[in-house]
Amino acid sequence: xxxxxxxxxxRGGHLGSRRxxxxxxxxxxxxTAASGLVLPAHVLAQLTDDKPEAQPRQGGRIRxxxxxSSTRDTLDPAxxxxxxxxxxxxxxxSGLTQFNRELGADLALAETIESDNQQxxxxxxxxxxxxxxxxxxxxxxxxxxxxxxxxxxxxxxxxPIAAQFEEVVVTGERSLRIMLKxxxxxxxxxxxxxNFCVVADGTTDFSRTANGTGPYQLKEFSAGVRTIGVRNPxxxxxxxxxxxxxxxxGIADESSRVxxxxxxxIQMVLAVDPRSTKRVKRSGTCDxxxxxxxxxxxxxxxxxxxxxxxxxFVMAIKYMTDRELIKRALFRGYATIANDHPVAPSxxxxxxxxxxxxxxxxxxxxxxxxxxxxxxxxxIFASPxxxxxxxxxxxxxxxxxxxxxxxxxxxxxxDGYWSxxxxxxxxxxxxxxxxxxxxxxxxxxxxxxxxxNESGWQNQQFDQLLLAARGEGDDAKRKQMYWxxxxxxxxHCGIGIPVFMxxxxxxxxxxKGIFPIPTGGLMGYSFAExxxxxx
Amino acid sequence: xxxxxxxxxxxIGLSIIxxxxxxxxxxxxxxxxPGDAAQEMLGQSATPExxxxxxxxxxxNDPPLTRYAKWLTGLVTGDAGMSxxxxxPVSELISSRLSKSLLLAGLTTVIAVPFAxxxxxxxxxxxxxxxxxxxxxxxxxxxxxxxFLLATIFVLIFAVELNWLxxxxxxxxxxxxYEYFRAFALPVATLCIVLSAQMARMTRAAVLxxxxxxxxxxxxxxGSPLSRAVLRHALPNAVGxxxxxxxxxxxxxxxxxxxxxxxxxxxGVASLMVDAVTNRDMPxxxxxxxxxxxxxxxxxxxxxxxxxxxxxxxxTGG
Numbered sequence: 001x002x003x004x005x006x007x008x009x010x011r012g013g014h015l016g017s018r019r020x021x022x023x024x025x026x027x028x029x030x031x032t033a034a035s036g037l038v039l040p041a042h043v044l045a046q047l048t049d050d051k052p053e054a055q056p057r058q059g060g061r062i063r064x065x066x067x068x069s070s071t072r073d074t075l076d077p078a079x080x081x082x083x084x085x086x087x088x089x090x091x092x093x094s095g096l097t098q099f100n101r102e103l104g105a106d107l108a109l110a111e112t113i114e115s116d117n118q119q120x121x122x123x124x125x126x127x128x129x130x131x132x133x134x135x136x137x138x139x140x141x142x143x144x145x146x147x148x149x150x151x152x153x154x155x156x157x158x159x160p161i162a163a164q165f166e167e168v169v170v171t172g173e174r175s176l177r178i179m180l181k182x183x184x185x186x187x188x189x190x191x192x193x194x195n196f197c198v199v200a201d202g203t204t205d206f207s208r209t210a211n212g213t214g215p216y217q218l219k220e221f222s223a224g225v226r227t228i229g230v231r232n233p234x235x236x237x238x239x240x241x242x243x244x245x246x247x248x249x250g251i252a253d254e255s256s257r258v259x260x261x262x263x264x265x266i267q268m269v270l271a272v273d274p275r276s277t278k279r280v281k282r283s284g285t286c287d288x289x290x291x292x293x294x295x296x297x298x299x300x301x302x303x304x305x306x307x308x309x310x311x312x313f314v315m316a317i318k319y320m321t322d323r324e325l326i327k328r329a330l331f332r333g334y335a336t337i338a339n340d341h342p343v344a345p346s347x348x349x350x351x352x353x354x355x356x357x358x359x360x361x362x363x364x365x366x367x368x369x370x371x372x373x374x375x376x377x378x379x380i381f382a383s384p385x386x387x388x389x390x391x392x393x394x395x396x397x398x399x400x401x402x403x404x405x406x407x408x409x410x411x412x413x414x415d416g417y418w419s420x421x422x423x424x425x426x427x428x429x430x431x432x433x434x435x436x437x438x439x440x441x442x443x444x445x446x447x448x449x450x451x452x453n454e455s456g457w458q459n460q461q462f463d464q465l466l467l468a469a470r471g472e473g474d475d476a477k478r479k480q481m482y483w484x485x486x487x488x489x490x491x492h493c494g495i496g497i498p499v500f501m502x503x504x505x506x507x508x509x510x511x512k513g514i515f516p517i518p519t520g521g522l523m524g525y526s527f528a529e530x531x532x533x534x535x
Numbered sequence: 536x537x538x539x540x541x542x543x544x545x546x547i548g549l550s551i552i553x554x555x556x557x558x559x560x561x562x563x564x565x566x567x568x569p570g571d572a573a574q575e576m577l578g579q580s581a582t583p584e585x586x587x588x589x590x591x592x593x594x595x596n597d598p599p600l601t602r603y604a605k606w607l608t609g610l611v612t613g614d615a616g617m618s619x620x621x622x623x624p625v626s627e628l629i630s631s632r633l634s635k636s637l638l639l640a641g642l643t644t645v646i647a648v649p650f651a652x653x654x655x656x657x658x659x660x661x662x663x664x665x666x667x668x669x670x671x672x673x674x675x676x677x678x679x680x681x682x683f684l685l686a687t688i689f690v691l692i693f694a695v696e697l698n699w700l701x702x703x704x705x706x707x708x709x710x711x712x713y714e715y716f717r718a719f720a721l722p723v724a725t726l727c728i729v730l731s732a733q734m735a736r737m738t739r740a741a742v743l744x745x746x747x748x749x750x751x752x753x754x755x756x757x758g759s760p761l762s763r764a765v766l767r768h769a770l771p772n773a774v775g776x777x778x779x780x781x782x783x784x785x786x787x788x789x790x791x792x793x794x795x796x797x798x799x800x801x802x803g804v805a806s807l808m809v810d811a812v813t814n815r816d817m818p819x820x821x822x823x824x825x826x827x828x829x830x831x832x833x834x835x836x837x838x839x840x841x842x843x844x845x846x847x848x849x850x851t852g853g
Contacts, residue, residue, distance in 0.1 A: 071811070074621065152588050155585070207623060225802045255687065260702045263690070265701045418574075
């Protein structure tokens with residue numbers, strides 16, 4: 001009985017006030033908890049202070065499900081391309097830096113990262129870090145891990161980003177130097193992405209084994225089936241990780257994923273549909289976590305095709321977008337209103353003085369009339385793979401009727417959408433995942449010669465600003481440049497961004513220590529080293 | 536006996552020709568799919584240079600006939616090639632999944648076939664009576680219900696609400712009989728219901744047809760009880776169509792259970808094939824298609840043979 005009381009007290013203290021719990025602990029005359037955990041003074045301090053979160057506890061095993069898993073699953077950081085891969089990378093490997101909840105980069109394997117000119121970077125490594133096989137971390141491992149992305153045979157997903165590395169060389173026992181082709185102040189953030197995780201020097205075979213410095217050691221890997229990681233006792237963060245074992249699986253079907261969470265077979269799931277959130281909350285045992293991300297589904301209006309090459313037509317479409325309705329009806333409120341540029345309000349460089357573009361049919365009518373396109377019939381391509389695009393197209397169609405343009409929805413299959421339809425029609429949809437830095441986002445999707453310049457937008461002023469901002473060390477000046485770029489996209493680019501979608505994860509309430517990291521769901525895919533189980 | 540032996544040889548020969556034709560069809564249809572492995576691998580982030588490099592590495596630039604010839608000779612010598620998606624041998628990928636698929640199919644068969652036969656025979660024996668009517672309604676509605684609905688309802692009731700069974704079909708490494716039972720209960724139940732309904736309908740029809748024959752009437756007039764007339768006289772003659780129906784239903788267990796595999800996250804061959812399609816992993820896709828086709832041919836062969844063995848007229852070649 002006494003033990004039960006203490007147990008309940010440790011679980012979060014719903015028995016009464018914290019004072020009462022302390023009293024009951026005192027009455028029991030001991031400071032040892034039931035689960036064999038010694039309750040030292042600092043835990044008592046924790047109980048008395050205002051944080052309801054208890055002290056992390058070691059042990060336990062959880063099963064986690066993401067939404068995508070196939071025979072393409074990989075252990076090679078260079079090839080990681082889907083959520084399950086990202087989670088797996090952060091489970092077994094560490095990077096030089098890692099993302100924090102403000103979207104900045106904290107130091108990880110690197111002890112210092114310094115540069116005077118944002119081009120010539122000096123890195124010192126943390127000492128005493130070992131790989132899972134016992135080998136010590138050396139600068140040569142880092143050099144190998146970064147430079148292999150430049151090898152065409154590796155077919156790295158981040159080869160275009162790695163192309164910025166002029167050379168990476170060992171400069172000392174624990175230090176190395178990264179020389180970039182041009183200045184880039186975002187290097188520390190770039191290095192936090194899962195693709196740049198550090199592998200042991202010379203590793204070429206990633207088919208079954210993964211030798212990393214991450215929080216969990218690989219116990220089993222079967223592509224498209226499961227990944228099991230066991231606690232790395234020599235992890236470089238003292239006291240971490242907390243769990244004994246994590247099993248990672250992919251469940252593609254959303255309702256199966258949520259059912260598995262609710263029936264207790266899974267403790268954390270990625271990507272819960274807004275429609276399922278009520279069910280999860282009602283269960284009492286599980287809850288959802290929202291992550292405000294910069295993930296968006298956007299209208300693509302090609303600047304090199306009729307009729308989207310007419311700026312007035314583009315403007316009309318932008319005014320025809322009922323953002324409030326999209327947020328409410330499509331995403332049940334789990335979204336953030338966007339302003340036709342790709343920077344989310346949570347970002348430190350978000351242009352908050354730029355007026356929000358309203359839903360205004362009259363102005364849309366005006367622009368259509370100016371363009372002489374009243375009563376025009378235009379096909380709009382949507383696909384389930386661009387999340388929400390089919391419903392968005394339907395809403396656009398309705399406002400189009402009011403404004404005087406007939407949008408004919410062409411719903412095309414998810415399969416092959418990116419290679420056969422995306423950016424290939426005058427009016428269609430894209431779906432852009434959060435990127436680690438604005439520089440990367442703009443370079444990939446908005447620069448005139450960008451590989452995925454979705455609308456084929458050509459703007460020299462934007463290109464110059466982008467290059468200038470990359471090398472700008474002064475934060476205030478850099479911010480101004482990013483503001484100018486947002487304004488240019490908002491005014492002139494053939495991209496319409498209605499809302500940013502919030503990421504929703506579901507979790508068993510016994511899983512503790514979770515908080516959102518905006519680069520992705522499940523704490524920016526890096527939950528493995530943070531969570532613990534309150535059993 | 537000699538007749539049967541000749542027949543088997545002939546059928547196997549025909550099967551090989553069929554497989555050859557199927558291989559050509561599968562190869563060329565698979566190549567009609569828009570996009571290729573290189574594009575799918577790089578996904579949204581495919582740049583022309585990256586795609587070209589990957590195509591070169593995968594040998595996708597060879598003309599289709601050359602690739603077909605290469606693939607076919609590999610297949611004949613027992614080498615199904617390497618998976619493009621994760622560069623492991625296709626045979627290795629399939630073998631790890633095939634045993635799981637066969638286990639699921641085997642368990643379902645063992646339960647569904649006797650159950651369906653029993654239902655069908657009882658319904659035929661009491662045709663037109665209340666038992667038959669109830670069974671008719673039950674089986675017809677089960678044939679009409681899609682399995683994903685049935686599976687989802689089962690999960691909602693038994694896993695989410697009652698919490699009796701797991702919602703996913705996972706077998707831990709050191710699983711005992713009890714774990715196996717729990718893991719398989721829901722998927723096997725779903726499949727059994729869907730399959731039994733179809734097989735029971737066919738069994739009922741086949742037995743009923745025999746029961747209207749004069750020889751059954753004769754047996755009944757001679758004083759044989761109904762059960763004997765059905766089991767001894769009618770059933771052997773009805774075996775042909777029944778076994779055919781069973782074989783068709785079972786062939787579905789190999790490749791057609793993808794929805795059940797998805798809902799219970801069961802790693803079988805069917806979902807492997809779907810992966811192969813989405814990844815444009817042609818060697819794997821083609822190997823799966825050939826495997827399903829082979830399985831189908833074997834089942835049909837077994838069905839034909841059992842029909843012949845069960846029928847004295849055919850058995851003696853008369």
